[in-house]
Amino acid sequence: MTDAEGTTTSRESAPLLAADRVSFRYHHDAPVLHEIDLAVTAGESVGLVGESGAGKTTLLRVLLGLATPTGGRVLFDGAPLDRRDRAAMRLFRRAVQPVYQDPFSSLDPRVRVGDSIAEPIRSLGLRLDRAARADRVGELLRAVDLPADAASRYPDAFSGGQRQRVAIARALAPGPRLLLADEPVSALDTSVRMTVIELFQRLARERGIAMVLVSHDLTIVSALCARVAVLQSGRVVEEGPTRRVLSQPRHPYTAQLLKAVPRLPVA
Template structure:
């Protein structure tokens, strides 16, 4: 199967202040390769500072790699100009770690969700665009009457849903979700996960899910990629990596979260479809039953 996205040997360094006031380069991504198959949800895990977000931004061409190659849907996009990338932007979307900074405080919520539609579907009538934005609001569990509010009139969880609505507006093929639930309360985390899952089920969305929460990755992702100091040190089917990790770093990481034989030791994130249209989650001692959006 040809992967939807394939990255080979990516490098990215940043200039940072060094000793004696000299600038030095630090390798954020150091020869990383990964593939994402169409319709797959791939987890990208690793400790803080291991290069996950930088790799995500390189894959979307939000940052230029120093070296390496990125192929999207059979097309080499490594050196495409911003202009040449523009038509691909409707396919490649992202949700970032901090929903607050991803939104423009001066624009209404409706205008932010409509923005990608204005860029990518400029010939659409105003009425149709408004209807689509309202549909996206409903899809993420926000009342369309909230369209006229500004982002500061939303809670953190609602802002993240707004970012998801905007990311889904152009019906992307690939979504890079960078710690989309980390900043949220536990109960809201489960809602946002449920929302991403419904989007995947409804449109066959392909997703790279960046997280350092192994329990959530185990629940959500078919494959997992482990980063350590800018390098991909292990990858494979999620259950295989979590039950029989081969790299010593992954072994330590997995052992700190899961017990012997890979059973969840802490934060078990289990779902069982007890009621139709609902997903039941057990997160640690807390229990949630959620209606699917």
């Protein structure tokens, strides 16, 4: 990327992850994303909001390297993300981890929780022996407020909120710098959503992990994200500090969302 004077931006000052004029279409269908610019710096939390079909999840897939833009590029630490470069993608996977919407489907019911959490440690080439992996799993379970002995149990022994905590622990396993979370509390009961939101807040505060959060719930975005981007039909129509965007929207679509989208009380 270049600055306002046209000079090349160094990796040290570059965003952690950025979409640079990213467009995307599925096969011969109409474009889903239109020249999106979005950047996330180290330790920053950014919300993506918009109605169903706005392109939020597709953008998250592109940012995760699960789909290649049909226009523009994704930059990681200032360098273009190349899905064909296996070594570079392994480093990317260590640094950028997803948290999905449904904790019931994101965990294999046949695999013990401890093995599920340890899987990215093995698959991403982190060199820990069996004892060190077990210690790491125990530390991660404690980090998400679950007992270390949960490692020996299967997912069906846990509630929905506990399963999402397990999924978060697995995402934390390789020591990521950024979490990409797609509606991470929408499948949970209202009574447990706040506990998971508070967990995300604590992880951001204590570990300095950046986050991109897709959510229909603007109150959750306001609780977790300092900045928000509003998507409409695959375009970013408004972006800025969350407090300003939600209190003084400058685009009619944002104002419409504020009136129409259900919110979860956070007080």
